[in-house]
Amino acid sequence: MSSNVRDMTKGSPVGLILMFALPLMLGNVCQQLYVMVDTAVVGKFIGVEALAAVGSTGWPAWLVLSVAQGLTQGFGIMIAQAFGAGDKKLMHKSYMNSIYLSIAITAVLMVVSQIIIMPMLRLLGTEETILDMCALYIRIYYAGLPLMVAYNLFACVLRALGNSKTPLYAMIAASFTNIALDLIFVLIFKWGIGGAAFATVIAQGVSAAFCLVHLLKIDILKAEKDEKKADLRLSGQLLKLGTPVAFQNIVICVGGMVVQKIINSYGLAVIAGFAAMNQLYGLLEIAATSFGFSLTTYVGQNIGAKQYARVRHGTNTGAALAFIVSLIIAALLAVFAKPIMKMFIDISTPLGLETLDIAVKYLYIQCATLFFLYLLYIYRSALQGMGDTFIPMVSGIAELFMRVGVALFLPLVFADGIFFAESAAWFGAAVLLCVSYYAKVHKLPRTNQRQPQ
Secondary structure, three states: OOOOOOOOOOOOHHHHHHHHHHHHHHHHHHHHHHHHHHHHHHHHHHOHHHHHHHHHOHHHHHHHHHHHHHHHHHHHHHHHHHHHHOOHHHHHHHHHHHHHHHHHHHHHHHHHHHHHHHHHHHHOOOOHHHHHHHHHHHHHHHHOHHHHHHHHHHHHHHHHOOOOHHHHHHHHHHHHHHHHHHHHHHHHOOOHHHHHHHHHHHHHHHHHHHHHHHHOOOHHHOOOHHHHOOOHHHHHHHHHHHHHHHHHHHHHHHHHHHHHHHHHOOOHHHHHHHHHHHOOHHHHOOOHHHHHHHHHHHHHHHHHOOOHHHHHHHHHHHHHHHHHHHHHHHHHHHHOHHHHHHOOOOOOOHHHHHHHHHHHHHHHHHHHOHHHHHHHHHHHHHHHHOOOOHHHHHHHHHHHHHHHHHHHHHHHHOHHHHHHHHHHHHHHHHHHHHHHHHHHHOOOOOOOOOOOO
8 A cells, every 4th residue: 555545444543543643743833833933923023913913813814714624624534434445436536526615615715705804803893903904914814715725625635544744744844934934024024914924825835735746646546537527416425524514613713703802802911912822722732633633534444444443442542642642731831831922922011021921821721621622622533533523513512602601701700710711612512522422432333343453
């Protein structure tokens, strides 16, 4: 079998999961590196207002992209199951129809995204002092949607085939591109916040091109002429898998935007403090997403191959690994919280010092509850790998209610209640997903062709 793909229906589950997840973790490290550099450049060289602007656009920027991410992730589930079952015809047709659907989705999102920018920012109660910066940043970001959708689709297909190394190399290339362009556009060309946005978009294009080059080299993806035709029935099945994931992302994003609106009413220091902390969110979940993608591929391939005992064993292994790693990451970030935050915030002013205190406090709370996020990713990804994208969608609704409810009402009980909104969302979704997973896996046959090795 080609070195560009990995059959996860054979071999030790713990080894497969770790070997798949580790390149993704390294890729996340690289991605977080350029996010941190981007934030540091904005916060240090443009100012606290610019940092607040970038933070205020986080959820709105992700709202549109999350639709494409969710859909392409759903498409990858069918490709992984077809690969595990050895059904090359279905795999080829799923791959080609995923491309057609992604093109259509991108065209729609390009139009809608540009229309909703200003109404969305005003609905969020964005401060007038940073409104123009927010609009500029997000408008440029949305203009890069074709490149971002392409990268997400190509990366999902590669992961479905057990290839996590190519997305890593793509992210490394994107990271160096983004860092270099950040320094050039912001420090040399003086393009301000728009320069940071351009750097991000171009970096995404580099990662998409890198993945495409490697996809074209995978022989098992080369489809026959009749397999390249658009198939409405199959497209419907792909959308049935992808739409709940997209809706789940939208619901989570809406919850985040509601919380952002509440945060926007607290003043510039709180907005900037949350913005600084949220730039570290990638470090907090650095292994969670990696284990999640690993579990989706592992479970998807083994469900396709009807290796049900391996599904149980692999998911339990993934949960244990994720829990341990979450404790290690939380401890490290908590110890170095203040030095890390000082990288992003100019503390030479009273506003900067207040921003630093808020950011550090928020980071401590997230570190203390991080294991909930990791369990959330494990059980959500296992369910998606089994072809169940409905329960994960419901978990997104649970996140919405927990996040918004806590943000609205807990501050009435004590002043720092707003800091617990994210952790409460993790907890609510994790409980629902855990219970649902074990109820579903209990119904699978107890035997399979090969026992876990």
